[in-house]
Structures are given as structure tokens and as C-alpha cells.
Amino acid sequence: MRTLGITNDTALLRRLNTRATLHALREGGAQTLTQLARAAGLSRQTAEVALSDLTERGLAEESAPTEGKAGRPARRFRFRAEAGHVVGLDVGPRRILAMLADLNGDVIEERRLDADEHMPAAERLALAKRAATACVEAAGLTRGGVWAATVGTSGVVDRSARVSVSHLIPGWTGLDLGGQVGRWFGCPGFAANDANLAAVAEHWRGSARHVEDLVYVLSGYRAGHGLLLDGRLRAGRTGSAGELGRLPLTGWEDSSVVLAKAGRDAEEIFQAAQAGDEQALSVVDRLAHGLARGASALVLVVDPELVVVGGGFSRGGELLLERMRAHLAEMCLNPPEVALSTFGEESIALGAVRMALDHVERERLGL
Amino acid sequence: MRTLGITNDTALLRRLNTRATLHALREGGAQTLTQLARAAGLSRQTAEVALSDLTERGLAEESAPTEGKAGRPARRFRFRAEAGHVVGLDVGPRRILAMLADLNGDVIEERRLDADEHMPAAERLALAKRAATACVEAAGLTRGGVWAATVGTSGVVDRSARVSVSHLIPGWTGLDLGGQVGRWFGCPGFAANDANLAAVAEHWRGSARHVEDLVYVLSGYRAGHGLLLDGRLRAGRTGSAGELGRLPLTGWEDSSVVLAKAGRDAEEIFQAAQAGDEQALSVVDRLAHGLARGASALVLVVDPELVVVGGGFSRGGELLLERMRAHLAEMCLNPPEVALSTFGEESIALGAVRMALDHVERERLGL
DNA sequence: TCCAATTATGAGAAGACGCGACGTAAAGCT
DNA sequence: AGCTTTACGTCGCGTCTTCTCATAATTGGA
Numbered sequence: 001m002r003t004l005g006i007t008n009d010t011a012l013l014r015r016l017n018t019r020a021t022l023h024a025l026r027e028g029g030a031q032t033l034t035q036l037a038r039a040a041g042l043s044r045q046t047a048e049v050a051l052s053d054l055t056e057r058g059l060a061e062e063s064a065p066t067e068g069k070a071g072r073p074a075r076r077f078r079f080r081a082e083a084g085h086v087v088g089l090d091v092g093p094r095r096i097l098a099m100l101a102d103l104n105g106d107v108i109e110e111r112r113l114d115a116d117e118h119m120p121a122a123e124r125l126a127l128a129k130r131a132a133t134a135c136v137e138a139a140g141l142t143r144g145g146v147w148a149a150t151v152g153t154s155g156v157v158d159r160s161a162r163v164s165v166s167h168l169i170p171g172w173t174g175l176d177l178g179g180q181v182g183r184w185f186g187c188p189g190f191a192a193n194d195a196n197l198a199a200v201a202e203h204w205r206g207s208a209r210h211v212e213d214l215v216y217v218l219s220g221y222r223a224g225h226g227l228l229l230d231g232r233l234r235a236g237r238t239g240s241a242g243e244l245g246r247l248p249l250t251g252w253e254d255s256s257v258v259l260a261k262a263g264r265d266a267e268e269i270f271q272a273a274q275a276g277d278e279q280a281l282s283v284v285d286r287l288a289h290g291l292a293r294g295a296s297a298l299v300l301v302v303d304p305e306l307v308v309v310g311g312g313f314s315r316g317g318e319l320l321l322e323r324m325r326a327h328l329a330e331m332c333l334n335p336p337e338v339a340l341s342t343f344g345e346e347s348i349a350l351g352a353v354r355m356a357l358d359h360v361e362r363e364r365l366g367l
Numbered sequence: 368m369r370t371l372g373i374t375n376d377t378a379l380l381r382r383l384n385t386r387a388t389l390h391a392l393r394e395g396g397a398q399t400l401t402q403l404a405r406a407a408g409l410s411r412q413t414a415e416v417a418l419s420d421l422t423e424r425g426l427a428e429e430s431a432p433t434e435g436k437a438g439r440p441a442r443r444f445r446f447r448a449e450a451g452h453v454v455g456l457d458v459g460p461r462r463i464l465a466m467l468a469d470l471n472g473d474v475i476e477e478r479r480l481d482a483d484e485h486m487p488a489a490e491r492l493a494l495a496k497r498a499a500t501a502c503v504e505a506a507g508l509t510r511g512g513v514w515a516a517t518v519g520t521s522g523v524v525d526r527s528a529r530v531s532v533s534h535l536i537p538g539w540t541g542l543d544l545g546g547q548v549g550r551w552f553g554c555p556g557f558a559a560n561d562a563n564l565a566a567v568a569e570h571w572r573g574s575a576r577h578v579e580d581l582v583y584v585l586s587g588y589r590a591g592h593g594l595l596l597d598g599r600l601r602a603g604r605t606g607s608a609g610e611l612g613r614l615p616l617t618g619w620e621d622s623s624v625v626l627a628k629a630g631r632d633a634e635e636i637f638q639a640a641q642a643g644d645e646q647a648l649s650v651v652d653r654l655a656h657g658l659a660r661g662a663s664a665l666v667l668v669v670d671p672e673l674v675v676v677g678g679g680f681s682r683g684g685e686l687l688l689e690r691m692r693a694h695l696a697e698m699c700l701n702p703p704e705v706a707l708s709t710f711g712e713e714s715i716a717l718g719a720v721r722m723a724l725d726h727v728e729r730e731r732l733g734l
Numbered sequence: 735t736c737c738a739a740t741t742a743t744g745a746g747a748a749g750a751c752g753c754g755a756c757g758t759a760a761a762g763c764t
Numbered sequence: 765a766g767c768t769t770t771a772c773g774t775c776g777c778g779t780c781t782t783c784t785c786a787t788a789a790t791t792g793g794a
Contacts, residue, residue, distance in 0.1 A: 009782075013750090042752085042753095236669055241668060302601060302608050433741095436740085437792070439789040736793105739791085751778105752779090753779105754778105758773080764768100
């Protein structure tokens with residue numbers, strides 16, 4: 001059987017109940033035993049046993065008791081989110097963003113560094129390391145304080161966290177990114193494609209919170225598609241799911257071509273369009289058409305609930321979205337909803353944090 | 368928590384162990400207590416308790432004891448696959464195939480009926496019912512003997528088992544197929560798209576057994592794509608995943624057009640090609656190109672491990688496959704493997720059987 | 735034919751876990 | 765100070781699994 005690991009004795013029951021208690025504790029903030037027990041669907045005694053186990057492992061602690069109510073004050077417990085931390089990195093062609101988050105996924109440190117698109121791989125890696133260690137040091141963590149780290153980057157990242165193809169970053173192809181960051185902090189290291197991580201972030205806390213199947217469109221200088229089905233990342237066998245580069249779609253005009261023809265950069269275009277400039281509006285429409293063309297391939301294949309648009313062009317806002325909706329409606333029988341990214345440029349690092357947390361929750365918290 | 372239902376007491380443990388025992392019993396055929404216990408990872412006593420429970424529910428029974436070995440002969444137990452049955456139907460434009468299978472998924476009855484593509488919906492349904500009931504009666508089942516039924520058909524089938532679009536079958540659109548077959552046998556009824564069910568069948572017992580991510584290409588008069596990721600069907604929000612009808616791919620030549628141009632039907636073409644006919648070979652190549660074009664959209668989006676080719680053109684055999692491999696290699700960075708369908712025309716009904724079994728295993732066996 | 739070896743069965747004891755119940759502790763309120 | 769309210773702590777019960785050991789049933793060889 002799959003569901004039950006190796007043993008089947010009452011120890012399993014205990015693990016399950018501890019897990020339920022931890023879950024309740026994490027969701028509900030500081031809580032009394034009774035509240036916790038009810039939330040976890042257990043008796044008070046059982047919850048107490050589980051809590052003492054969690055306390056021993058450093059994952060729970062007693063906090064200030066309740067006050068102001070009649071009756072004996074209840075002890076309160078809280079999840080020790082500061083018991084461990086994870087690092088999430090976005091290493092792009094032009095910029096690097098490092099985040100340090102606690103076990104709740106709350107970002108407590110953040111460092112941004114500019115990079116040059118022609119910068120050699122070793123230098124870029126050193127920069128990334130600097131950003132990440134700066135976060136870790138600022139938080140005053142000792143070695144072993146980082147439990148997992150994930151890097152998001154542009155290009156195809158395979159299952160072993162190695163970059164198999166990267167057109168935008170020189171020297172990146174063949175790099176074992178996951179292994180690298182893992183060594184920096186002596187912890188498990190992971191790597192994934194940027195658009196995929198952005199999709200993860202939006203599903204975690206962004207526009208796609210209420211949805212289980214979504215397509216993320218990373219637009220702008222970095223382009224790509226992220227795919228989440230059943231709430232889980234679908235990177236494919238080689239990690240190249242959503243890489244449509246070779247798909248011969250008619251009328252698929254690259255955004256860089258559109259912008260080159262217009263002779264203005266995206267920022268200007270969107271501003272002018274907002275102001276009602278007819279020509280700019282037509283450029284926005286063409287950009288939207290290009291994004292919709294690419295997205296339509298994914299939409300027709302997986303029929304998702306939602307398309308989230310992020311990346312540079314998400315600055316185009318509702319204007320761009322409206323045009324994309326119109327184009328998608330023409331391209332698909334059952335066009336999905338279309339929404340703007342909540343986190344914009346931060347979504348990649350945030351998705352990296354989430355992926356690192358996934359590992360921690362699975363392996364160290366036993367969730 | 369998700370994993371644990373409502374209760375968390377030792378009853379859960381019991382259910383889990385019964386499940387493990389049932390699983391071991393079903394996998395290994397007739398077995399002794401000791402073998403069963405080891406396979407399930409339990410003690411002999413626990414396995415015995417679980418078995419008595421299963422026996423009460425009619426799912427297990429004692430069979431002839433072991434013989435020929437030294438020592439006290441061990442009692443042997445077997446899974447009572449005949450305790451329940453499921454119906455799988457393929458209702459196509461031109462033919463109807465009904466299967467009756469036991470709880471092992473072994474097909475014990477089968478009926479094939481020809482249909483006319485212009486036949487009205489009511490008549491087609493009556494025909495399907497006749498085929499299915501013939502199977503049930505031939506097996507001597509009483510009412511209540513069918514635990515679940517599934518229909519596969521061409522067109523888009525939504526989550527409520529209703530046909531939302533069907534171009535090939537008149538009067539089909541809007542039909543509540545799942546509800547219909549459920550009423551025939553007084554059991555839960557399901558419906559799904561034919562290509563999707565074919566994918567399920569190939570993954571269950573066919574060419575895709577060893578694979579968890581696959582794309583199925585249904586070729587010929589009925590065309591379509593089936594998608595399985597992580598071993599699970601992906602039909603999408605509205606059930607239209609894989610319906611690429613509107614995708615404007617350049618150089619996507621419909622097979623009917625190719626055949627019309629050639630002026631011969633598929634069967635002739637493949638035979639001539641086998642014999643080395645140059646012109647036929649070129650037609651096969653064009654057919655392969657068309658199939659690869661469509662498949663490439665799915666392959667680029669989900670990056671599967673395997674593409675299975677079924678339906679009418681799978682008669683083209685290795686010849687067609689070889690051409691498809693070549694074309695896919697040009698279209699995709701990481702072309703997946705390509706294999707022929709194992710079950711051919713039977714795969715749809717077989718997939719329907721599997722889907723009905725999925726329900727039975729989940730709801731009635733508690734697996 | 736009888737005996738040893740082999741293998742499975744059946745019953746009983748021990749350990750672990752979760753839960754209900756009951757008495758007790760600690761606060762607010764009158 | 766006494767009552768009410770709410771939570772804590774402990775005890776005992778029932779259930780589940782596993783370990784152990786005596787017993788039963790068969791085969792193969794002396």
C-alpha cells in the first residue's frame with residue numbers, strides 16, 4: 001500500500017494525530033488546548049500529547065495564557081515558525097532577488113541585486129550567494145538554520161535541479177543549480193523554472209489562491225509559461241513543459257518584435273495607452289494577442305480554470321488583460337478566467353520559498 | 368487534515384489494515400495467511416482479523432488449502448472478484464461496444480453492435496442499453512450486481528457526465544450520459560471522452576503501463592487526444608482538455624483531407640505502403656505529420672514520457688509510428704517515446720471499465 | 735508403521751494509544 | 765466569601781497490534 005508507510009501499528013496513528021495537531025496549530029495561530037483539539041478533530045488529551053511531542057521538537061511552545069474571560073485561564077500554544085528557515089532565490093538575467101522566510105512562509109529578509117545580462121555564470125552565482133547569505137546573516141541564523149533552498153531561473157531545469165537549456169543567461173546550461181545552493185547552506189537545494197515558480201506563488205498566496213488548475217504567463221523580457229494542475233507543479237519529464245518555442249502557431253508575433261516595430265518600450269506604451277493614445281492601444285492589443293496565442297495552446301491542452309498574467313507586461317494592467325480576454329475568447333471554446341499576478345516581479349522568489357517549504361513540510365515536519 | 372477523515376481512533380488503523388490486506392489479496396491471487404501478512408506488512412493475526420472482515424463483506428473466501436509441501440497445510444484465501452461487476456461502454460458514431468468485468472477488471476462478457484452515424488440519439492442509447500444488458504444477463508447477474516457503469520463517447524463530456532459538445536453523434540449534445548446508464552442498472556453512472564478513456568486503458572494494462580505521464584492520440588474517423596498526468600486523467604475544467612480544434616497550427620493537415628486527396632481509404636493506403644508503394648508511403652508520411660502536429664502541441668505543453676497512438680490509423684503500425692517519431696523529433700526539443708496502442712478499438716470500453724472500477728474501489732472497497 | 739521435521743494455527747499476555755469521566759484548580763462575578 | 769465558569773490532570777476502559785508458546789496437521793524417511 002501507498003498510504004501507509006512501513007509500519008502499521010499505533011505509532012502511525014500517533015504520527016497522524018501529531019500531524020493533525022501541527023496543522024491546526026499552524027493554521028489557527030496561538031490557541032488553547034481545547035480549541036486545538038477541536039480543530040484537529042481529536043480529544044484534548046490526545047492533542048496535549050501531540051503538543052508535548054511538538055514542543056520537544058522545537059516546533060511549538062507555550063505562549064501567554066488567555067485573559068479577560070471567566071474561568072480558569074487556558075494555556076495557549078503557538079507554532080514556532082522561527083524554528084527553521086528557507087531561502088528562495090530568483091536569479092534572472094538582469095536581477096537577483098533573495099528571500100529568507102520562516103516556517104510560516106513569512107518573508108523576514110529580502111535582498112535585491114542588479115546583474116548584467118552578459119555576466120558570466122560564476123560571477124552571477126557569487127552575486128546570488130552574496131544576496132542569500134546577506135539575508136541569512138541579517139536574520140542572525142547559525143549554520144543549520146536554513147532547512148532548504150530553492151532557486152528559480154529562466155531556462156529549462158530538469159528533475160535533478162540542473163539547468164539543461166538557458167538561452168538568456170550565459171554559461172548557465174549544464175549548471176547544477178540545486179546542488180550549488182544546497183552546498184552554500186548545507187541543506188537540500190532545489191531549482192526550477194521561473195514561470196513555474198511564479199505559478200506556484202500565485203497559487204499559494206496570490207491571484208490563484210482559490211483555484212487548483214492554472215496557467216501562468218510570464219511576459220516581458222523573460223517569457224515563459226508555468227503550469228499547475230491539481231495544485232501541483234507540472235514541469236514534465238525533462239522540465240520543459242510549457243516551453244512552446246517550437247510550436248508553429250500562425251499569427252504568433254513575438255512581443256519583442258511588436259515593441260521594436262512600435263519603437264517605444266513597454267513602459268511608455270502602457271502609459272500612453274492609459275492616456276488614450278490610439279496607436280499605443282493598438283500596440284497593447286498586439287502584445288495581448290501574442291500572449292493570448294501562446295496561452296491558448298496551454299489552455300486548449302489542459303483547459304485550466306484560470307490564466308494568471310505576470311512579468312513585465314503585467315504593468316499593462318486591466319487594459320492588457322481586457323484585450324487578452326477578448327483574444328482568448330476567440331481562440332478557445334471555453335475561455336478560462338484571466339487575472340493579473342498579485343506579486344509581480346517577486347513571485348518567482350516567493351514561489352522558490354514555497355517550493356523549499358514544500359520540502360521542509362514533507363521531510364522535516366512530516367506533513 | 369486531508370488524509371484522515373473524521374475519526375482518528377483505532378478504527379482508522381483497522382480500516383487501513385483491512386485495506387492493505389485487501390490490496391495484498393487482490394495482487395497476489397490465492398494466498399496463505401502468512402504470505403498475505405507479509406505482503407501487507409502486517410502480523411499474521413492482524414491479517415487474519417482483516418480477512419474475516421473481508422469474508423463477512425463477501426470480498427474474500429477460503430479456497431483449497433495448500434498441498435504438496437511438508438508441514439501443516441495452510442488455509443488459502445482468495446479475492447472474490449465475482450462479488451461485484453462493472454459495465455464499460457464505448458458508444459461511438461458507428462459502433463457500440465459493451466463490456467462486463469468483475470472486480471479484478473477481467474472482462475467476462477462483451478457485446479458489439481453496429482450503429483449508423485446518422486442514427487438518432489434515443490435509438491443509439493437503446494442500442495447501447497441492449498448491448499450492456501445482454502452482457503449482464505449472459506453473466507446471470509441479478510439487479511444490484513452491477514456496481515458502477517461508465518460510457519466513453521466522442522465529444523466533450525463535462526464533470527457532471529453530461530455531453531456538452533458532440534460533432535460526430537447527432538442529438539448527443541446536452542445528453543446526461545452518466546445519469547442514463549446509471550439508471551439502467553441502478554448504480555452510479557459515469558461518462559467520459561473516448562480518447563481520455565483510451566489513455567486510461569493503455570496506462571492500466573497497455574503500452575503505457577510503466578509510465579505516469581502520457582498523451583494518447585486517437586486517430587482515424589474519431590479523432591482526439593487523451594491526457595494522463597501522474598497516472599490520473601486530466602479532462603480539464605470543462606472536460607475539453609486536449610480539444611485542439613481551434614489551435615491555428617501551421618501545416619496541420621486534417622487526415623480526412625489527406626485521404627480525400629489520395630482517393631483511397633486508410634486500410635488500402637497502409638497495405639500498399641507495407642508493400643512498398645511510393646505514393647502510399649508519402650500519404651502515410653502526411654498522415655503521420657498531421658498526427659504529430661496535433662500531438663506536438665500536447666507534448667510541448669505537458670512534456671510527457673510517452674505518446675500512445677491508437678484508433679483507426681494504428682493499423683498503420685510501425686511504419687506510421689516511425690514517421691511520427693521523425694516528425695515529432697523535428698517539432699519538439701525533447702521528443703518523448705512513441706508507442707502503438709495495445710488494445711486498439713477496445714481501449715475505450717476498457718478504459719470505461721477502469722473508470723467504473725476506480726469508483727468501486729474508492730467507494731465500495733475503501734481502497 | 736512410526737517418528738522426526740516442518741509449517742500453520744489458536745490462545746493468552748503485554749504494550750501502546752485514544753477517549754470519556756471525574757475530581758481539582760484558577761480565574762471572574764456578585 | 766461564595767458561586768459560576770472554564771480548563772487542567774489523572775484514572776480507567778476499550779481497542780488494536782504484536783510477541784510468545786503450546787498445539788495441530790501434514791510430509792518424508794527409518
